[in-house]
Amino acid sequence: xxxxxxxxxxxxxxxxxxxxxxxxxxxxxxxxxxxxxxxxxxxxxxxxxxxxxxxxxxxxxxxxxxxxxxxxxxxxxxxxxxxxxxxxxxxxxxxxxxxxxxxxxxxxxxxxxxxxxxxxxxxxxxxxxxxxxxxxxxxxxxxxxxxxxxxxxxxxxxxxxxxxxxxxxxxxxxxxxxxxxxxxxxxxxxxxxxxxxxxxxxxxxxxxxxxxxxxxxxxxxxxxxxxxxxxxxx
Amino acid sequence: xxxxxxxxxxxxxxxxxxxxxxxxxxxxxxxxxxxxxxxxxxxxxxxxxxxxxxxxxxxxxxxxxxxxxxxxxxxxxxxxxxxxxxxxxxxxxxxxxxxxxxxxxxxxxxxxxxxxxxxxxxxxxxxxxxxxxxxxxxxxxxxxxxxxxxxxxxxxxxxxxxxxxxxxxxxxxxxxxxxxxxxxxxxxxxxxxxxxxxxxxxxxxxxxxxxxxxxxxxxxxxxxxxxxxxxxxxxxxxxxxxxxxxxxxxxxxxxxxxxxxxxxxxxxxxxxxxxxxxxxxxxxxxxxxxxxxxxxxxxxxxxxxxxxxxxxxxxxxxxxxxxxxxxxxxxxxxxxxxxxxxxxxxxxxxxxxxxxxxxxxxxxxxxxxxxxxxxxxxxxxxxxxxxxxxxxxxxxxxxxxxxxxxxxxxxxxxx
Numbered sequence: 001x002x003x004x005x006x007x008x009x010x011x012x013x014x015x016x017x018x019x020x021x022x023x024x025x026x027x028x029x030x031x032x033x034x035x036x037x038x039x040x041x042x043x044x045x046x047x048x049x050x051x052x053x054x055x056x057x058x059x060x061x062x063x064x065x066x067x068x069x070x071x072x073x074x075x076x077x078x079x080x081x082x083x084x085x086x087x088x089x090x091x092x093x094x095x096x097x098x099x100x101x102x103x104x105x106x107x108x109x110x111x112x113x114x115x116x117x118x119x120x121x122x123x124x125x126x127x128x129x130x131x132x133x134x135x136x137x138x139x140x141x142x143x144x145x146x147x148x149x150x151x152x153x154x155x156x157x158x159x160x161x162x163x164x165x166x167x168x169x170x171x172x173x174x175x176x177x178x179x180x181x182x183x184x185x186x187x188x189x190x191x192x193x194x195x196x197x198x199x200x201x202x203x204x205x206x207x208x209x210x211x212x213x214x215x216x217x218x219x220x221x222x223x224x225x226x227x228x229x230x231x232x233x234x
Numbered sequence: 235x236x237x238x239x240x241x242x243x244x245x246x247x248x249x250x251x252x253x254x255x256x257x258x259x260x261x262x263x264x265x266x267x268x269x270x271x272x273x274x275x276x277x278x279x280x281x282x283x284x285x286x287x288x289x290x291x292x293x294x295x296x297x298x299x300x301x302x303x304x305x306x307x308x309x310x311x312x313x314x315x316x317x318x319x320x321x322x323x324x325x326x327x328x329x330x331x332x333x334x335x336x337x338x339x340x341x342x343x344x345x346x347x348x349x350x351x352x353x354x355x356x357x358x359x360x361x362x363x364x365x366x367x368x369x370x371x372x373x374x375x376x377x378x379x380x381x382x383x384x385x386x387x388x389x390x391x392x393x394x395x396x397x398x399x400x401x402x403x404x405x406x407x408x409x410x411x412x413x414x415x416x417x418x419x420x421x422x423x424x425x426x427x428x429x430x431x432x433x434x435x436x437x438x439x440x441x442x443x444x445x446x447x448x449x450x451x452x453x454x455x456x457x458x459x460x461x462x463x464x465x466x467x468x469x470x471x472x473x474x475x476x477x478x479x480x481x482x483x484x485x486x487x488x489x490x491x492x493x494x495x496x497x498x499x500x501x502x503x504x505x506x507x508x509x510x511x512x513x514x515x516x517x518x519x520x521x522x523x524x525x526x527x528x529x530x531x532x533x534x535x536x537x538x539x540x541x542x543x544x545x546x547x548x549x550x551x552x553x554x555x556x557x558x559x560x561x562x563x564x565x566x567x568x569x570x571x572x573x574x575x576x577x578x579x580x581x582x583x584x585x586x587x588x589x590x591x592x593x594x595x596x597x598x599x600x601x602x603x604x605x606x607x608x609x610x611x612x613x614x615x616x617x618x619x620x621x622x623x624x625x626x627x628x629x630x631x632x633x634x635x636x637x638x639x640x641x642x643x644x645x646x647x648x649x
């Protein structure tokens with residue numbers, strides 16, 4: 001069972017406002033227009049609070065635009081009901097978080113299997129796929145370890161394996177190396193690049209780290225809820 | 235949770251689970267105890283009625299309200315279909331065993347042969363047959379109401395009392411209407427009878443059986459001495475002939491015939507008594523269940539609170555699952571399953587706990603409580619119904635908690 005093929009993603013005049021109309025209204029995104037082609041590796045940079053995570057949440061269908069349109073291959077997805085967005089998220093999106101967010105009560109293999117279980121993949125298939133993914137991220141012998149028994153680098157590699165479980169077309173990483181040392185950061189980025197290239201997946205990485213950003217083929221810079229720079233390398 | 239190390243929050247989750255299970259167990263064990271004991275006592279009483287050797291009871295309001303019992307029993311004996319009419323006078327008197335201390339006992343005054351004829355199959359095994367009370371028809375002493383004939387002064391003693399007061403057949407026992415031995419007269423113990431299992435406790439089983447006329451004279455219920463109720467008895471127990479006892483229409487006809495003879499007394503069949511008893515017991519069962527529902531509500535509230543607390547502690551995990559694409563339905567289902575597992579564990583613990591409480595009461599309690607507990611009946615259907623109700627209500631409580639889980643904003647939970 002494969003995930004959705006990498007979609008062409010478009011945002012048109014996307015606005016995301018929190019506490020709209022209230023005294024503490026926050027306009028996190030203020031009219032974003034962007035297009036992402038399948039297979040792109042995009043870095044998103046900018047100071048804290050500029051809207052990077054909000055953009056990532058919208059692209060990953062964790063959140064919905066207040067106004068504007070978000071489409072996958074021309075089909076509006078941003079305003080779909082949560083049930084539909086959850087299905088698209090399950091089949092089409094892989095999330096990698098700065099703090100890994102592994103479930104502490106599950107082993108590494110069970111964490112990797114979790115999205116596959118949600119897709120009702122047969123037990124033997126998901127076992128085999130989880131083992132293969134853990135081997136791919138260099139954790140073949142750690143399948144039965146619990147998150148608290150893993151190092152930070154190992155936890156993030158499990159998180160990457162989990163994100164790849166349903167073979168998504170869109171990989172979203174929020175500061176994936178933020179809590180890792182240099183060697184582990186490099187290993188994770190190598191892994192993400194390898195996966196992106198092998199599967200023609202779209203990879204968006206939110207980062208403050210210039211070294212991480214330098215590996216991307218396209219660079220977005222955000223300030224105050226707007227994209228102020230969008231540069232693609234030749 | 236598996237693995238060699240248990241993070242602290244998970245230990246707390248385990249503690250919460252244990253508390254929720256304990257609350258549900260307490261909520262289930264209460265109705266288990268009440269309903270099983272109440273049901274057992276009801277069954278026992280109904281069995282006693284069904285096994286009774288008489289089928290119709292003549293009674294009057296007030297204490298010892300039937301007058302001219304000997305004559306009335308003879309009149310009822312002549313009603314077609316009646317096999318035997320047995321007047322019974324029950325009254326507490328005092329007994330003074332030689333060398334022992336005085337104690338109150340329940341005395342039953344009977345006409346020996348009539349009494350024997352109205353004993354049920356279970357009771358008849360408990361008494362000597364015929365009753366060794368000297369004057370089988372209680373006519374010699376009664377002498378048509380003159381009480382001028384010689385009294386037998388025989389008495390039968392219940393086995394618990396005989397054992398307690400070290401009484402044997404042939405011994406003398408002074409009996410009197412009050413605690414003053416100066417008013418007591420000597421009786422000869424001519425037999426010992428067993429007692430059926432009752433809920434009166436061991437003291438209630440301190441009983442005597444003696445000729446009706448002897449007891450009437452002893453307590454002033456005889457004619458010719460100015461008493462208000464001459465030749466008194468509490469009831470006249472009527473045994474019917476042959477197959478009439480199992481034919482409701484014929485039994486009702488006999489009942490009507492007796493009623494026409496004694497329009498001023500109440501005539502009831504044991505079938506009616508059983509129905510009245512069942513109606514009263516169903517009211518009591520309803521009361522037990524209403525009482526139990528208070529405990530159940532508390533248990534379910536506790537379960538819901540524990541689930542809410544777990545959800546609050548698992549906000550991030552829920553957010554992660556949602557971010558990975560797990561549906562709201564699967565999140566809600568996991569909360570409901572969580573609640574069901576806790577409730578089921580609590581229900582099982584409650585069933586076992588309730589059973590253990592009843593067994594402990596039957597083994598170690600005293601008096602009426604011990605007797606009632608020993609009669610407990612664990613009806614699988616009723617207990618299954620209680621468990622099913624608990625599980626259904628726990629689903630409702632879990633859904634309330636699940637609603638809270640579904641309100642968690644994913645993006646916020648992951649911050």
